[in-house]
Amino acid sequence: MNVLTPETRAEIERQRDRYPQARSAVLPSLWAVQHQLGYLSPEGMAEVAELLWLTPSEVEAVASFYSMYFDRPGGRHHVLVCINVSCALRGADEIVSHLEGRLGCPSGGTTADGEFTWEQTVECLGACGGAPAMQVDHHFQENLTPERVDAILDEVRAAPASEPHGPSLWHRIAVRLRKAGR
Amino acid sequence: MAEYRLLTKDFGTDGLQTIDVYERCGGYEGLRKALRSLTPDEVVSEVKTSGVRGRGGAGFPTGMKWSFLPKDVHPRYLCVNADESEPGCFKDRALIDENPHQLIEGTLIAAYAIQAPIAFIYIRGEYHDQRLLLERCVEEARAAGYIGRGILGSDFSCDVIVHGGAGAYICGEETALIDSLEGLRGQPRLKPPFPAVKGLYGKPTVVNNVETLSNLPHIVLRGGAWFASVGTEKSTGTRLFCCSGHINRPGTYEVALGTPIRELLEEECRGVWKGRSLKAFQPGGGSMQVLLPEHLDLPLDMDVVAKAGSALGAGAMVFMDETTCMVDVSMRLVDFYQHESCGKCAPCREGTYFEADLMHRLERGELTTAELTTLSDICDNMNGKCFCPLGDTATWFVMSAYQAFHDEFEEHCGAGGCPVKRRNRELVPAAGGDRG
Numbered sequence A: 001m002n003v004l005t006p007e008t009r010a011e012i013e014r015q016r017d018r019y020p021q022a023r024s025a026v027l028p029s030l031w032a033v034q035h036q037l038g039y040l041s042p043e044g045m046a047e048v049a050e051l052l053w054l055t056p057s058e059v060e061a062v063a064s065f066y067s068m069y070f071d072r073p074g075g076r077h078h079v080l081v082c083i084n085v086s087c088a089l090r091g092a093d094e095i096v097s098h099l100e101g102r103l104g105c106p107s108g109g110t111t112a113d114g115e116f117t118w119e120q121t122v123e124c125l126g127a128c129g130g131a132p133a134m135q136v137d138h139h140f141q142e143n144l145t146p147e148r149v150d151a152i153l154d155e156v157r158a159a160p161a162s163e164p165h166g167p168s169l170w171h172r173i174a175v176r177l178r179k180a181g182r
Numbered sequence B: 001m002a003e004y005r006l007l008t009k010d011f012g013t014d015g016l017q018t019i020d021v022y023e024r025c026g027g028y029e030g031l032r033k034a035l036r037s038l039t040p041d042e043v044v045s046e047v048k049t050s051g052v053r054g055r056g057g058a059g060f061p062t063g064m065k066w067s068f069l070p071k072d073v074h075p076r077y078l079c080v081n082a083d084e085s086e087p088g089c090f091k092d093r094a095l096i097d098e099n100p101h102q103l104i105e106g107t108l109i110a111a112y113a114i115q116a117p118i119a120f121i122y123i124r125g126e127y128h129d130q131r132l133l134l135e136r137c138v139e140e141a142r143a144a145g146y147i148g149r150g151i152l153g154s155d156f157s158c159d160v161i162v163h164g165g166a167g168a169y170i171c172g173e174e175t176a177l178i179d180s181l182e183g184l185r186g187q188p189r190l191k192p193p194f195p196a197v198k199g200l201y202g203k204p205t206v207v208n209n210v211e212t213l214s215n216l217p218h219i220v221l222r223g224g225a226w227f228a229s230v231g232t233e234k235s236t237g238t239r240l241f242c243c244s245g246h247i248n249r250p251g252t253y254e255v256a257l258g259t260p261i262r263e264l265l266e267e268e269c270r271g272v273w274k275g276r277s278l279k280a281f282q283p284g285g286g287s288m289q290v291l292l293p294e295h296l297d298l299p300l301d302m303d304v305v306a307k308a309g310s311a312l313g314a315g316a317m318v319f320m321d322e323t324t325c326m327v328d329v330s331m332r333l334v335d336f337y338q339h340e341s342c343g344k345c346a347p348c349r350e351g352t353y354f355e356a357d358l359m360h361r362l363e364r365g366e367l368t369t370a371e372l373t374t375l376s377d378i379c380d381n382m383n384g385k386c387f388c389p390l391g392d393t394a395t396w397f398v399m400s401a402y403q404a405f406h407d408e409f410e411e412h413c414g415a416g417g418c419p420v421k422r423r424n425r426e427l428v429p430a431a432g433g434d435r436g
């Protein structure tokens, strides 16, 4: 029984055929699996191995090296807060403690309602000009204040399940923040 | 104004991310000129004349790098390094967000110069929206005949593949990038052989930074000699400096090389925030050594800044005001390197672990003065002894900060807390955080 949908499998095959060597498609394929399952399950990785003519352990060895792949299911949304220098100089610690209080779980945890998994990261996100900064579902949110964080989380929580990453959501957040003068 | 807009000249133009608007701004004329009137060797020689040096960190002359490719060995590959993960660095993101086609045009010019049939753009996983943008732009360029078979009626064919990373700073190192692109754990390879000789899939490969390549359309259109007339003799052209930290206007600013650092700080960044004074700054990103207010009059010139004991590196300027705790800053950077160490060599894998442990205890005021010597010893055992520069650079900021702020480090020993933060709280009793 495949755990990957025909669409995901087709995407992996499409990735495989883009490169001079099939193995180059490991990272894009793992992204496709995570997109479908929300994390990398052993079964999902085994299917990647089968489609790329590798062994499951070869795929797992690669997956475990990279910090953006999840090895367990998490919340519906993922929040990543930078605590590297430029963000720390402009108040990242305050954002972190605000998130911890507001979401009610420590970094790396998932909220009781399963909506958010959040973590702080020492990896600079490349948004130091808008520090302090975070990413919500891979999308940048910058110049954070506790009030802005609240507004963003509210809006993300209210988004329909069908469209967690949609551009219209980010647009709504931007409009809301502008209206609130934040 | 200190700004000199070359790569950023069209930034902010409505719709610049679409091919129509980019072409209306003169886009793809450089590629057209290269394909119609220059041989690949002539492009290489024009780039050599320009004197442009790599913007990814090491500052190696681009034209010279290309000429290391062995003659008549094919296929060759071009890798665009968009892994930008240096702490403090966000210029490549700006170049992609604001003008993605400029990068694609530069990529195609470089691919033509080195005769690469495929160019890979390796973009860090966190730049998810930027990857989607680039993928869309590549399709636009393909539809317009700039990518694919027989580009613009010439006999040059090239495909461009956008490849997303998945969270690993080390994949910015060129050989680790190649490993990652081959579908492996991204760990650096032994050099030599250099990628120019044996790189991606064992073939000759050039790795160039996003900003380096974004210069190419301008070099081809306006000539290498013109480009060399901007900047200083050995640091030609402009650079995008990513300015962050305790300043009034953070952001990326493009200035001609040779501009004094003070001008960048005062005119573009509008000075240090809250009327405070500058304590220290980092001129090249998290990897580079700390500089002091007395260095503000240095020109932004790669060799001059190197002589002062630091480097322009990837062009990230992090400014710190008088309230900054240098131990705290060092601790965060050490945490970063510990997290990002790929684990391949012992001095880096173990050394960053010890460094982080010591720095955390120092910041908490729990370290003894004797243990502070251990910190120096560990750094000594790492610097120059690691497999790749990641482990070396994991010591540079800490050691330079320890030297320049010796008393502050000592003061932390046995202090039972951070003495700098304690002082700050007494200075500003009411304010909790330190936001602008």
Ligand SMILES: Cc1cc2nc3c(=O)[nH]c(=O)nc-3n(C[C@H](O)[C@H](O)[C@H](O)COP(=O)(O)O)c2cc1C
Pocket: B053, B054, B055, B056, B057, B058, B059, B060, B062, B081, B082, B083, B084, B085, B086, B169, B170, B171, B172, B173, B174, B175, B207, B208, B209, B210, B212, B213, B388, B389, B390
């Ligand atoms: C640990 C480490 C990380 C690096 N990260 C990057 C990076 O994110 N982007 C980049 O362009 N170069 C990075 N470099 C430098 C590359 O190895 C390489 O020199 C550069 O991409 C060459 O391009 P250039 O000559 O155009 O600068 C890094 C080097 C090291 C040692």
Ligand code: FES
Pocket: A082, A083, A084, A085, A086, A087, A088, A124, A125, A126, A127, A128, A131, A133, B087, B088, B089
């Ligand atoms: S330090 Fe936080 S985004 Fe760079």
